[in-house]
Amino acid sequence: MWDDFAEYVLSQCVKNPTKVAEIGVGKFSGVYDYLNSQDNVEILKTDISPDDSDVIADDVTKPNMDIYKDVDIIYSIRPPSEIQPYLVKLALKTDAQLIIKPLFNEDLNTGNVKMKLKNYQKASFYILR
Numbered sequence: 001m002w003d004d005f006a007e008y009v010l011s012q013c014v015k016n017p018t019k020v021a022e023i024g025v026g027k028f029s030g031v032y033d034y035l036n037s038q039d040n041v042e043i044l045k046t047d048i049s050p051d052d053s054d055v056i057a058d059d060v061t062k063p064n065m066d067i068y069k070d071v072d073i074i075y076s077i078r079p080p081s082e083i084q085p086y087l088v089k090l091a092l093k094t095d096a097q098l099i100i101k102p103l104f105n106e107d108l109n110t111g112n113v114k115m116k117l118k119n120y121q122k123a124s125f126y127i128l129r
């Protein structure tokens with residue numbers, strides 16, 4: 001399933017390079033590592049409490065916009081519901097595509113902005129744009 005999710009994100013990387021940001025990466029870097037190994041992807045990972053030195057410290061509720069300059073795709077895996085509206089806000093502000101993979105297929109906390117449920121092979125997630 002994670003392979004399918006990572007493959008979908010890669011399929012959206014149509015620019016060379018495509019700038020991608022994973023937010024709230026925690027200890028799970030599998031999707032990041034796959035995307036990071038692709039020639040056309042420039043990727044960064046952030047978390048409010050970084051687990052290692054490759055992770056950029058950032059609170060998405062008060063994002064440092066310099067980090068997300070020119071970002072094309074933002075994705076987040078199992079983000080807590082309280083940060084979901086801020087992911088949307090950041091995506092709208094940066095004009096980025098947003099992909100959120102919730103814990104289960106629960107509705108997201110994105111207020112007036114409705115994200116679309118997307119099924120891709122064995123993966124289900126929400127997309128904006």
Ligand SMILES: C[S@@+](CC[C@H](N)C(=O)[O-])C[C@H]1O[C@@H](n2cnc3c(N)ncnc32)[C@H](O)[C@@H]1O
Nearest residue numbers: 024025026028047048049058059060061077078
């Ligand atoms: C449920 S964990 C998911 C971690 C990882 N993506 C996964 O799927 O295993 C949520 C992550 O969001 C991060 N987080 C919580 N609040 C945040 C915020 N305001 N800004 C950025 N990251 C945040 C936490 O530190 C944690 O690593």
